[in-house]
Amino acid sequence: MQKDLWGNIKLGKKKNYFSLDQIRERGITYGSSTLNDVELIMTLVGIEWEKTVTLMKLLGGLPGLVNASVEQIAAVKGIGKSKAMVLKAAVEIGQRLDKFKAIENPVIKAPQDVADLLMGEMRYLDREHFCVVLLNTKNQVLYQETVSIGTLNSSAVHPREVFKNAIKRNAACIILVHNHPSGDPTPSREDIEVTKRLKEAGKIVGIEVLDHLVIGNGRFVSLKMKGLF
Known part of the structure; x- marks a missing residue:
């Protein structure tokens, strides 16, 4: 049985896939984790297999x-x-659940803690x-905010915007985080220069700049751990 790039059964003869009722019954009996991406979308909005596959192809998957x-x-x-x-x-809902923490103010002990906090919402951003x-x-963590939204490969940021709320909220230190829409978290020369400039401003x-994390698709790089500032 052939599968597409999402690991789902390719659209073809009817015998290769199940009806909406069958899919829902399987989810009820065995759990939603047994459903593939197409089946989850079908279950959620009640549309046919063909339309769901068309939507997934148009968007490039989930x-x-x-x-x-x-x-x-x-x-x-x-639709x-x-x-x-x-x-x-x-x-x-998924993004909010990903950010939810049992502790109201999570403690940051390592770069991985910051990545866990922000990876879910930043890894798929297109800018x-x-x-x-x-x-x-x-x-x-006292607060987190987005101070700049840029293009596909850059984001202009000014020290004034970075430290404005940090000063207002009496932050002791800050951690910088930005994403690479390409999915590759390798820091650019500009990333390193911006970090050094903001560290001096701090x-x-x-207010100390503790680190700067670059978020990719499921991966991240800590400039401090790499000795880049």
């Missing part, structure tokens, strides 16, 4: 739902804006987002 607009999803015949909004709501994580004297205002 990650495409993150950046697709309601209008882009609704452009597939038979419409209501079902498109259901899919976007499901993505938003560079530059974020700042504010920490108190116990390295607990010395002036009395």
